[in-house]
Amino acid sequence: MQLAQYVLKRLGAMVLLLLGITFIVFCLMYLAPGDVTLMLVPNVPSHEQAEILRKQFALDQPLLVRYGRFLAGVLHGDLGISWIDRRPVVPQVLDALSYTLRLASVSLLLSIAVGLIAGIVSAVRHRSLVDETIMTVCLLGISAPVFVTGLLLIYLFSYRLGWFPTSGAGSWRHLVLPAVTLASFLVAYNARMMRSCMLEVLGQEYVRTARAKGLKEVVVVGRHALRNALLPMVTVVGLQVGLLLGGSVITETVFAYPGIGQLVVSAIAARDTPVVQGCVLLTAGGFILVNLIVDILYGGIDPRVRLT
Amino acid sequence: MKLHRHRLLVLLALVFALVLATSLSWAQQPRQGGTLTVITPSDISTMDPHDGYGFSVRVFANVYEPLFRKDEKGVLHGHLVESWKFLDATHLQMTLRKGIKFHSGTELTADAVKFTYERQLDPANPAVDAQVIRAVKIPIRVVDRYTVVFETSEPTAAILDILAQSLASLIQDPGEVKKWGKDYGVHPSGTGPFKFVEWVRGQYVKLARNPDYWGGAPYIDTLIFKVVPEEGTRVLALESGEADVLYETPASAIQGLRANPKLVVSRVPTFRDVNLHFNASRAPTNDVRLRRALAQAINVKAIVEEVVTPDIGVLSTGLFNPTVFGACDVGFPLYSPEKAKKAFADLGYRPGRDGVLTKDGQPLQLSLVMNPQRDPRNGEVAEAIQAQLRSFGVDLKVRSFEFATYAKMLASAEGDYDMIFHGYGIGTGDADLKAGFFLRANMPPAGQNSARYSSPELDNVILAARQEMNKEKRKELYCKFGQIYRDQALGVPLYGSFRTTTTWKHVNGMTLHPDEWYSQTYTRVWLGPKN
Numbered sequence: 001m002q003l004a005q006y007v008l009k010r011l012g013a014m015v016l017l018l019l020g021i022t023f024i025v026f027c028l029m030y031l032a033p034g035d036v037t038l039m040l041v042p043n044v045p046s047h048e049q050a051e052i053l054r055k056q057f058a059l060d061q062p063l064l065v066r067y068g069r070f071l072a073g074v075l076h077g078d079l080g081i082s083w084i085d086r087r088p089v090v091p092q093v094l095d096a097l098s099y100t101l102r103l104a105s106v107s108l109l110l111s112i113a114v115g116l117i118a119g120i121v122s123a124v125r126h127r128s129l130v131d132e133t134i135m136t137v138c139l140l141g142i143s144a145p146v147f148v149t150g151l152l153l154i155y156l157f158s159y160r161l162g163w164f165p166t167s168g169a170g171s172w173r174h175l176v177l178p179a180v181t182l183a184s185f186l187v188a189y190n191a192r193m194m195r196s197c198m199l200e201v202l203g204q205e206y207v208r209t210a211r212a213k214g215l216k217e218v219v220v221v222g223r224h225a226l227r228n229a230l231l232p233m234v235t236v237v238g239l240q241v242g243l244l245l246g247g248s249v250i251t252e253t254v255f256a257y258p259g260i261g262q263l264v265v266s267a268i269a270a271r272d273t274p275v276v277q278g279c280v281l282l283t284a285g286g287f288i289l290v291n292l293i294v295d296i297l298y299g300g301i302d303p304r305v306r307l308t
Numbered sequence: 309m310k311l312h313r314h315r316l317l318v319l320l321a322l323v324f325a326l327v328l329a330t331s332l333s334w335a336q337q338p339r340q341g342g343t344l345t346v347i348t349p350s351d352i353s354t355m356d357p358h359d360g361y362g363f364s365v366r367v368f369a370n371v372y373e374p375l376f377r378k379d380e381k382g383v384l385h386g387h388l389v390e391s392w393k394f395l396d397a398t399h400l401q402m403t404l405r406k407g408i409k410f411h412s413g414t415e416l417t418a419d420a421v422k423f424t425y426e427r428q429l430d431p432a433n434p435a436v437d438a439q440v441i442r443a444v445k446i447p448i449r450v451v452d453r454y455t456v457v458f459e460t461s462e463p464t465a466a467i468l469d470i471l472a473q474s475l476a477s478l479i480q481d482p483g484e485v486k487k488w489g490k491d492y493g494v495h496p497s498g499t500g501p502f503k504f505v506e507w508v509r510g511q512y513v514k515l516a517r518n519p520d521y522w523g524g525a526p527y528i529d530t531l532i533f534k535v536v537p538e539e540g541t542r543v544l545a546l547e548s549g550e551a552d553v554l555y556e557t558p559a560s561a562i563q564g565l566r567a568n569p570k571l572v573v574s575r576v577p578t579f580r581d582v583n584l585h586f587n588a589s590r591a592p593t594n595d596v597r598l599r600r601a602l603a604q605a606i607n608v609k610a611i612v613e614e615v616v617t618p619d620i621g622v623l624s625t626g627l628f629n630p631t632v633f634g635a636c637d638v639g640f641p642l643y644s645p646e647k648a649k650k651a652f653a654d655l656g657y658r659p660g661r662d663g664v665l666t667k668d669g670q671p672l673q674l675s676l677v678m679n680p681q682r683d684p685r686n687g688e689v690a691e692a693i694q695a696q697l698r699s700f701g702v703d704l705k706v707r708s709f710e711f712a713t714y715a716k717m718l719a720s721a722e723g724d725y726d727m728i729f730h731g732y733g734i735g736t737g738d739a740d741l742k743a744g745f746f747l748r749a750n751m752p753p754a755g756q757n758s759a760r761y762s763s764p765e766l767d768n769v770i771l772a773a774r775q776e777m778n779k780e781k782r783k784e785l786y787c788k789f790g791q792i793y794r795d796q797a798l799g800v801p802l803y804g805s806f807r808t809t810t811t812w813k814h815v816n817g818m819t820l821h822p823d824e825w826y827s828q829t830y831t832r833v834w835l836g837p838k839n
Contacts, residue, residue: 034712038719040361046439047754052432084361085353087493095509151540159548166545167536168511256536258510266350271712 104244111186119194141188238294354493372478372498601651621803629804634739
């Protein structure tokens with residue numbers, strides 16, 4: 001009962017938050033210099049034609065009226081049509097989101113699996129050659145810009161070896177290189193995080209107690225230490241899910257992957273406000289939801305945390 | 309013995325020659341089949357020419373067709389039109405080829421031409437490119453099943469070029485437009501060599517061979533336009549063999565690709581050129597003497613040779629790319645450091661603090677507005693101009709904006725710049741489209757007169773050229789136009805653009821068209837063995 005109340009309260013806050021976010025984005029798009037009508041008649045721009053388009057897009061209406069209309073549309077599940085290709089926004093955004101979800105989930109699983117293992121090994125073999133090697137590789141992973149990693153992977157695995165396509169989406173083979181590129185950064189981050197959490201936990205007294213009881217090292221690390229070390233990781237991974245939901249603009253661009261990051265960037269460049277709004281609404285909503293789920297999970301993992 | 313050896317050698321040579329000859333002739337025989345993949349930097353927005361935008365147009369050229377077409381040498385041919393004649397200065401009668409079918413199976417008739425033009429020019433909902441064909445008056449008169457008469461609002465010398473080379477002039481299938489309504493953009497039907505198959509948003513557009521194409525069915529079975537936004541990836545996608553044609557090769561990759569023996573790198577002239585315009589509507593550049601001094605201070609030749617490089621552009625001597633009708637050498641570039649120095653001094657400018665020219669306590673500070681992505685190396689060219697002007701004591705601020713903002717600044721009523729880069733590809737290949745920018749009527753915000761200069765004399769020349777049906781006289785008028793531009797120092801023509809298209813060696817029969825939008829088709833392209 002308490003949990004249900006908590007969730008309801010958080011959902012209410014989410015609505016307010018989304019209102020705020022969409023309004024800010026609306027204002028930003030309104031204030032941004034440049035004009036969608038000029039993008040649409042690129043060959044011989046004419047004032048009268050621009051005026052016709054402004055009428056069609058209701059750009060001649062005051063800001064608040066337009067925002068009101070947008071909200072009314074949202075209540076009906078209608079986010080309007082794109083100004084650039086004049087097709088409904090919702091299927092476009094959902095389509096891009098589904099691609100992003102696929103990429104995000106694969107790279108997230110990859111980064112959690114590899115990152116956690118590397119972090120644990122590093123912590124357990126603290127200050128050993130293995131630890132140093134893992135940490136050096138992680139440093140590289142964190143420091144290398146994503147587009148450099150991406151282009152290097154394309155050069156090596158697509159151009160030289162021909163194992164995977166250079167770009168595009170559709171099959172699992174299209175997913176490998178962008179997922180590895182995205183994960184390379186996250187793995188490094190997760191491994192370093194996991195290592196320091198683990199090191200901290202391994203120094204705790206209950207770990208010493210467990211060892212003193214004569215438990216095997218595997219049990220000490222795997223059961224007693226890991227569960228406690230995982231707590232901060234849940235928060236970190238939750239934030240990463242949120243980030244990934246927004247799409248990785250650079251990775252998606254390098255691999256010509258039609259996710260939501262690319263969609264929103266091209267929409268901003270073209271001043272296509274309905275598409276920008278649609279993307280922001282759905283990704284922000286997703287972000288907030290994931291955070292809520294993380295908080296609930298937290299209570300499951302750590303009985304000391306009570307959701308109130 | 310000796311003789312024998314000789315004979316053997318001759319025989320071997322003969323056999324070798326024979327094998328070579330047969331294999332060569334076999335290799336040169338067009339073959340049907342295969343998939344051609346063309347890389348495009350940006351996705352299409354629709355398959356409906358009414359709303360078409362940006363890169364969509366390149367796909368349209370293979371699905372839809374105009375009434376006339378210009379070949380790669382700039383010669384105009386009737387395309388869907390078999391014969392035509394001017395009834396008088398404002399009436400053009402055209403007879404369509406018979407037996408042409410839309411992809412839906414419906415026959416192309418005069419009614420479809422009427423429908424298309426009236427749809428494109430609908431005052432309540434004009435096509436994106438309607439401005440280009442605005443000379444055509446609606447309603448269109450249909451004479452019989454295959455004959456239409458177009459009336460123009462004034463005598464229009466370039467009318468055939470306009471009907472050939474514009475997005476708005478692609479003939480659409482009336483039945484299908486009515487049937488699909490708003491969804492026509494994904495259910496297109498034209499008369500072109502390829503039929504639409506599918507469009508996967510953000511990834512590719514797939515077209516298939518139209519076996520019933522009236523001009524002879526294409527050789528390739530499938531034509532794919534694959535979207536790759538990132539430059540580096542685009543080059544690797546070509547080199548890895550995933551794509552066959554890289555239509556626009558990034559400037560930075562040209563050298564590397566030339567070294568690859570499996571690829572053919574072609575430098576293609578275009579209808580595009582890049583100019584620097586002065587803002588003649590506000591101080592201090594409203595003074596023609598200052599504009600001229602600035603034009604004389606910029607060493608365009610050095611910039612084009614060293615910064616732009618011959619891969620990207622050829623030095624301009626006039627206002628239009630040499631490929632465009634109306635191009636005329638009017639004696640640019642004007643570079644003359646002595647004259648420039650003297651002119652600045654005559655205007656009362658004296659070197660002040662930091663060596664910046666100063667007059668009445670005011671330093672000569674100017675701004676240059678540009679969009680770095682619009683043309684290759686724009687940023688570097690701007691920096692070079694900045695450095696050159698600095699050596700004369702002119703303090704130039706380069707203001708770089710993304711396209712939407714740049715376009716807004718160019719077209720805004722205020723015109724907050726002293727200089728602006730203005731690159732323009734004249735789709736029609738006829739000077740009128742660009743010359744028209746300089747009309748009084750096109751002063752921003754109404755139009756694109758980025759030099760913000762107009763005079764009755766200039767208007768007269770532009771309008772006279774628009775209506776002059778005699779080609780020689782018309783050319784002279786555009787030379788006159790160029791001379792006024794030069795004498796008023798409205799700007800500095802920089803370079804005529806080249807495009808670099810890279811293809812695999814197995815891609816044969818590709819004609820590379822200076823018009824990169826409406827005319828680049830893949831009908832005669834065939835694929836040889838890949839090795």
